[in-house]
Amino acid sequence: MNITTIIxxxxxxxxxxxxxxxxxxxxxxxxxxxxxxxxxILPMVFLIxxxxxxxxxxxxxxxxxxxxxxxSGVRGILLVGVVGALMHIPALLSFPLAASLxxxxxxxxxxxxxxxxLTMIGTVTLPLEIKELGKKIxxxxxxxxxxxxxxxxxxxRVIL
Numbered sequence: 705m706n707i708t709t710i711i712x713x714x715x716x717x718x719x720x721x722x723x724x725x726x727x728x729x730x731x732x733x734x735x736x737x738x739x740x741x742x743x744x745i746l747p748m749v750f751l752i753x754x755x756x757x758x759x760x761x762x763x764x765x766x767x768x769x770x771x772x773x774x775x776s777g778v779r780g781i782l783l784v785g786v787v788g789a790l791m792h793i794p795a796l797l798s799f800p801l802a803a804s805l806x807x808x809x810x811x812x813x814x815x816x817x818x819x820x821x822l823t824m825i826g827t828v829t830l831p832l833e834i835k836e837l838g839k840k841i842x843x844x845x846x847x848x849x850x851x852x853x854x855x856x857x858x859x860x861r862v863i864l
Contacts (some may be wrong), residue, residue, distance in 0.1 A: 759804070785857065786821075798823075813864065817853055824849035825846050
């Protein structure tokens with residue numbers, strides 16, 4: 705266990721103690737809500753674990769590196785950006801997948817493009833956005849978000 709994990713857990717535990725000292729009923733209610741949220745997200749966590757396992761089982765580190773590694777260049781960043789834009793998973797669950805990609809040879813800029821497009825672009829929620837914002841604004845927001853995410857990744861590629 706690293707120091708960051710310890711610090712986060714100590715802060716969380718201290719917050720829980722403070723919550724219990726202020727209002728025990730609200731603290732218990734919040735713990736129940738957190739437990740229900742955890743149970744709701746559990747199937748998605750298992751799905752991500754399966755996806756990571758399949759990805760790493762069927763693709764060698766050389767293949768991952770070739771598609772989204774440093775030598776893949778702009779093509780790799782665009783590929784991962786499109787995949788991130790199309791996926792509909794909570795951002796929190798994308799981090800283990802991103803870490804696995806990094807460990808297997810993906811470039812930092814490609815992983816940045818993946819996470820950025822995943823969180824900024826809503827292809828699955830696009831119909832709702834169109835309904836609420838109008839087609840022009842929804843498409844403009846998603847298009848600009850994709851362009852900005854790719855620019856961020858390309859800047860990272862130059863810097864790193």
